[in-house]
Amino acid sequence: MNIRGRVWRFGNDVSTDVIAPGKYLRLSAAEIAGHVMEGIDPNFAKQVRPGDIILAGRNFGCGSSRENAPDALRLAGISVVVAESFGRIFFRNCINLGLPALDCKCVDEIAEGNLIEIDLEEGRLTDLTGNQQFSFQPLPSHLIQMLEAGGLVPFLEQRIAAEEAVSNDTTESEQAVA
Amino acid sequence: MSQTLSYKILARAAGKPKVVPGEIIWAKVGLAMMTDSSGPRRIQANHLRLKERIWDRDKVVVISDHFVPSHNEGEALIQRITRQWVEKHGIQKYHYGEGICHIIPVERGYVQPGTVMIGADSHTPTAGAVGSYATGVGSTEILGVIVTGEIWLKVPRTMQVWWGGRLGDGVMAKDMMLRLIGQIGDDGATGMAIEYAGPGVMGLSLDERLVLSNMTTETGAEAGLIEPDELIMEHMRGLGQTDFDPLYADPDATYDTNLRFDAAELEPLVACPPNPSNVFTARELALDKIKLDQAYIGACTGAKYTDLAAAAEVVKGKQVAPGLRFLVAPASRRAFMRAMADGTINTLVEAGATILPTGCGACAGLGNGILASGERAISSTNRNYPGRMGARESEVYLASPRTVAASALAGYIVDPRGR
Ligand code: SF4
DSSP states (O other), rough: EEEEEEEEEEESSOBHHSSSSSGGGGSSSHHHEEETTTTTOOTHHHOOOOOOEEEEEETTTTTTTTTHHHHHHHTOOOOEEESBBBBBBHHHHHHHOOOOOOOOOOOTTOOOTTTTEEOOOOOOOOTTTTTEEEEEOOHHHHHHHHHHTTTTHHHHHHHHHHHHHHHHHHHHHHHOOO | OOOOOHEEEEEEETTTOOOOOTEEEEEEEEEEEEEEESSSSHHHHHHHHTTTTSSOOEEEEEEEEOOSSSOHHHHHHHHHHHHHHHHHOSSOEEEEEEEEEEEEHHHTOOOOOSSEEEEEETTTTGGGGGTEEEEEEHOOOOOOOOHHHHHEEOOOEEEEEEESSSSOOTTHHHHHHHHHHHOOOOTTTTTTEEEEEEEHTTSHHHHHHHHHHHHGGGGGGGGEEEEEOHHHHHHHTTOOOOOOOOOOOTTTTOEEEEEEEGGOOOOOOOOOOOOOTTTTEEHHHHOOOBBBBBBEEOOOOSSSHHHHHHHHHHTOOOOOOOTOEEOOOOOOOHHHHHHHHTHOOOOHTTTEEEOOOSSSGGGGOOSSOOOTTEEEEEEEESSTTTTTTTTTTTTEEEHHHHHHHHHHHHHHHHHTTTT
């Protein structure tokens, strides 16, 4: 799974309160996405484009475990979040909601707006503008499949559908033999 | 390659010879737990999308403990949804009002040493006291476990917390955890699993060990484990559980962080508002005569049998301070029955205690014993964030059952050793 996009840079300890401010939590997910990151950069939601990438420092997504935070980033068009480290629940929520998240310490070396490309399987992050490369621990194939499916529930849904298709096939072929 | 206990368990669950921190594994789960709050009512809709599959109904525990007994229509409906779900799916390990979700799996031997347990509640690490790797997730993820029996986990770094010596009179496991959290701070062990060791830990009863693993959550850690010794084996045998394979850390295992403490030097501690790391000695707080409206013995942390017995020993033959509410909510029916059988409950009631239903209750700001604005409580529970036990402007001080009981008698926070 390769992802290419423009970089937005953030510092350490960006909390879920900043990503999806509490005062918007009663709104729909798409509406929250219209205010995403407002707590730190009021222009972000207006200027973010589909496919953009977040690069951040330590403990990105710390604080409350609200699923609205990764959801808002995904709906705003963010294609992947790269951080030096993540809040525990935030990281899990990202993957389970279908938003790639990966640990890579590179925020200090890549300039805002640079074009980067990420190869999730190979664990390679290439700064195309700055002409440099970083590596990270690649995500296992199961998790990449889950991301491609759009998160945990759709992933399992597909898996169950596939299993049922196979068992229907076998029943049919058994019947054919009989 | 020497491995810590956490890594041994995770490696086996993932079917690998070893694991390394940061690695993402697929782990086979030994037990999945959810509550009336996090369970059926939240997973129902997505469970239908997943054809209502259940990987192994014997390995799913559902516990109604947050809203028991229900005290409004909404809570009653939650209980109905929960009951209907477990009946429909033939879940035998369903307990209503029989104990708190982190106590039952240990008390009944559902969770086995050497296995991975996943629970839809933040204090799931509690079960680590029997040598399991137990960790908490949200409702979407528990559904994934219930359907597949597997979960992806990022292998944490590990911290060893080693306690030398033995606790002195009037000092409890709760004080050990307040000491640790006071030092490393709230979330000071994020991204780690804690392994508790040393004579100060292994000398504790199972009830007391559960306090260490339980309050691991307040350090931000993924899990809190204690190696299963003969005490744990005997506990499991007593429940007819022999078919499991415990694991132990390699003797030369190394940890990312090592902390050492001396139990003999520890004194009773209290976490003041607004968080569990704001820790002072009970001795110094006693000087401030911090007046109390309520003293609460409850929760998965502080209302097991030994907690009830410790509180009873302190209040025996005495009366709680006039105007103070002394509330006791036993953590499980078995603990309650044992405390009735040996007179512990009598002693508490004679001293002025009101006995509340077994369940989460006021620990989660639910049920009976909620605090009014401006009120102050001392509590044997595990969290004291603003509004945790009621009004946002109420205050909760966290302490051991002994300190809670002694403070109930005095009407203000005191050192249970009378200093
Ligand atoms: S007793 Fe309190 S801490 Fe324990 S499970 Fe219930 S609400 Fe959570």
